[in-house]
Amino acid sequence: MNKFSWYDAKSIEDAVEQATSTIAEEVYEAGGEGSVFKSGGIDVWDLVKEGLLSPRRIINVKTIPGLDQIEFDQKDGLKIGANVTLTDIENNSDVAMHFGALQSAVAHAATPQLRNSSTLAGNLAQRTRCWYFRSIDHQCLRKGGSECFARDRRGGENENHAILNNGSCVSLHSSSVATALLAYNASIHISNAKGKEEVIPIEDFFVSPAADVATENILKPGDLITKIHVPTPKSNTKSSYIKQGARESYDWSLGDVAVVAQMSGNQCEEICIALGAAAPTPIRIYRAEKMLLGKLLSAENAQLAAEIAMEGARPLTLNGYKIPLFESIIKSALLEIT
Numbered sequence: 001m002n003k004f005s006w007y008d009a010k011s012i013e014d015a016v017e018q019a020t021s022t023i024a025e026e027v028y029e030a031g032g033e034g035s036v037f038k039s040g041g042i043d044v045w046d047l048v049k050e051g052l053l054s055p056r057r058i059i060n061v062k063t064i065p066g067l068d069q070i071e072f073d074q075k076d077g078l079k080i081g082a083n084v085t086l087t088d089i090e091n092n093s094d095v096a097m098h099f100g101a102l103q104s105a106v107a108h109a110a111t112p113q114l115r116n117s118s119t120l121a122g123n124l125a126q127r128t129r130c131w132y133f134r135s136i137d138h139q140c141l142r143k144g145g146s147e148c149f150a151r152d153r154r155g156g157e158n159e160n161h162a163i164l165n166n167g168s169c170v171s172l173h174s175s176s177v178a179t180a181l182l183a184y185n186a187s188i189h190i191s192n193a194k195g196k197e198e199v200i201p202i203e204d205f206f207v208s209p210a211a212d213v214a215t216e217n218i219l220k221p222g223d224l225i226t227k228i229h230v231p232t233p234k235s236n237t238k239s240s241y242i243k244q245g246a247r248e249s250y251d252w253s254l255g256d257v258a259v260v261a262q263m264s265g266n267q268c269e270e271i272c273i274a275l276g277a278a279a280p281t282p283i284r285i286y287r288a289e290k291m292l293l294g295k296l297l298s299a300e301n302a303q304l305a306a307e308i309a310m311e312g313a314r315p316l317t318l319n320g321y322k323i324p325l326f327e328s329i330i331k332s333a334l335l336e337i338t
C-alpha cells in the first residue's frame, strides 16, 4: 500500500477545493498520485488494498456536516444526503411509506454490517466488481488494456456478466440500489470545481463502456455528490423490487428489477421498469414499459413484458441462465404490484 495523507473535509466547498487543488485523479497503478473522496470507505479501501487505487491523499467527506440527513415533503419529494447510510435509508419511515421498492433494494444490498457504513453516494460511485477489473494481473479494457477477458478470452469467466449492451466491456455496475432509484426517476446533485451545482437525472449519471470504457459515471475530479432527490410518486403508485443473488446475503446482484407504476385498478397508467446486473449500467426497458401502458397487469401481459425485455439479450458463454432469471423476476415484480 502506498503512503497517503488524510484530510477531514469541513464543508462541501472545502472538499471540492481540496480535491481540485491537488492532482485530482485516480491512478490505477502502484506509485500513482492523486486525491480521492472517501465516504463509507468500503470500496475505496478495497481498491487501495487490491493495488488498483494509489491516492496521494484521501479526502474524508463523511465529516461534512449536514450530508447525513433524509428529508421528505409531499411536494418536494425525498432528499437523501450523500452521506446517509444504507441502514438509515432502510429504517426511514417516509422511505418505507412512499418508496417501497427503494427500501427493499437497500435492505437487500450487501450485509447489515456493510449497510451500516455504506453511504448512498459511495454506493452509486463504487466501481465494478468484475473479477478481471479487480485483479491487478489483468490489464482489461477498463484499465486501458486491449481486451475484455470475460468476453474475448477463450475460457473467460463470464457467468455474472452483462447479457444486454455487452458489445464492449461486459462488467456490471455494482449498485443494486441504483436500480430502484432509476425506476423512481431520481436525480443526483453534484457540486463541482467551478462552484456550481448540477442536477443530473440518474439515467445520465452512469456511463456505458461503449461511450467511455475508462469510467462508469460522469463524475470528474473534484465533483462531489451532495444529495439524491427522488420525486414523490403520484397517487395510486405501487412499486416492487426483486434481487436475485448467488447467496441471500453478502453478495452482489446476479439480476435485479424495480417496478414503479401508477395504477388505475389493475390497469397500468404509467410504468417504469429498471434492471440491474443485466447491462453494464442500470437500464430502463422502455419497449416493455410501452407495451404495458393502458393494459391490465395480467399474468399474460407480465410474461409478454418480460420476454420483450429480454429480446435484445446476447448471452456470453456462461451466463445464458440470466435470460430465464430476468424473465422470471420481471414477471414476478410486475405481478407483485397487482
Ligand SMILES: Cc1cc2nc3c(=O)[nH]c(=O)nc-3n(C[C@H](O)[C@H](O)[C@H](O)COP(=O)(O)OP(=O)(O)OC[C@H]3O[C@@H](n4cnc5c(N)ncnc54)[C@H](O)[C@@H]3O)c2cc1C
Pocket (backbone or CB within 6 Å): 036, 037, 038, 039, 040, 041, 042, 043, 044, 045, 061, 082, 108, 109, 110, 111, 114, 115, 117, 118, 119, 120, 121, 122, 123, 124, 125, 126, 127, 174, 175, 176, 177, 178, 219, 223, 224, 225, 226, 250, 251, 252, 253
Ligand atoms: C461483500 C459486499 C457486498 C455488496 N453488495 C452490494 C449489493 O448487493 N448492492 C449494492 O448496491 N451494493 C453492494 N455493496 C456495495 C456497498 O454496499 C457500498 O455501497 C459500496 O462498497 C461503497 O460505499 P461507501 O460509502 O463505502 O463508499 P466509498 O468506498 O467511501 O466510496 C466509493 C466511491 O465513491 C466515491 N465517493 C464517495 N462519496 C462521494 C461523494 N459524496 N461524491 C462523489 N464521490 C464519492 C469515492 O471516491 C469512491 O470512488 C457490497 C459491498 C460488499 C463489500
